[in-house]
Amino acid sequence: FFFLMIRRPPRSTQSRSSAASDVYKRQAQALSQIASVHKLMKNDEMALKCLEECVNIRVTLGEKDKQTAMYMANLATFYVKKNNKPKATLYTTQAKEILATIDPSDSTGLVASLTEHLSKMK
Helix, strand or coil: CCCCCCCCCCCCCCCHHHHHHHHHHHHHHHHHHHHHHHHHCCCHHHHHHHHHHHHHHHHHCCCCCHHHHHHHHHHHHHHHHCCCHHHHHHHHHHHHHHHHHHCCCCCCCHHHHHHHHHHHCC
16 A cells, blocks of 8 residues: 655745645656556556546646656556557547647657557557
8 A cells, every 4th residue: 555645835935826736746746656666566457547647637737748748658558558549549649749849859759659559559
């Protein structure tokens, strides 16, 4: 079992909404790390649930940055391995849209890699 403790930032330095946003961002990061542990332990269902919640938090916060795209790409990869083309396509498309605005040259090769994985699916 994993227990997640979230430290509250000092109120004197941030507004309440900004502090809450930071807490949720840290929670998403922790969920991603927990998903990695579950993946290493071959517990794919729990890893998938953690990654889905991580992405949901980032989307709810309106985050459209490289980190969010990476979480979506990881989730798309999971769905490719599960042969779930609709969800793999959904998360690949969302990751590609984010990366197109922040990294049009696809310097990480992530978009190309995801597109290739999708094309190999039935």
